[in-house]
Amino acid sequence: MLSITMIIIGVVVLAIVVYVAFSYYKLKNAPPVKTSPKIKILDAENFHAFTKKSLVLVDFWAAWCAPCKIIAPTLNEIAEENSDLVSIGKLNVDSFQQIAQKYKVRNIPTLLVFKNGKEVKRIVGVKTKKAILAELKSV
DSSP, X not given: OHHHHHHHHHHHHHHHHHHHHHHHHHHHTSOOOOOOTTEEEOOTTXXXXXXXXXXXXXXXXXXXXXXXXXXXXXXXXXXXXXXXXXXXXXXXXXXXXXXXXXXXXXXXXXXXXXXXXXXXXXXXXXOOHHHHHHHHHTO
């Protein structure tokens, strides 16, 4: 009886591991989400000028990052619906490592909130639209 229970538990655990691995592989290889036209693609030349605006949210991301792909549609929605509250930019950490290092971005996605050129808030990881908007409104 005990060995049958152990076999069943083993099969269930194996099925869960296979499902999680397959889901991660599928997400990691998913095509990138198209960026909203209201989101500015940032680089070394325009980063500092863009962050000097009143309230700015910068998404530090990478093309290979699965959580970055998860949060992209949320940022698109915020950009489309809240352009009066915040300007949103995206910075690819693979292309602009020096800027990511300057702001001590160690994990992605990392969302930095700037107010008049100064970092005032840091949001790390995938968050809901409601949570991101609450953070922005608290600044």
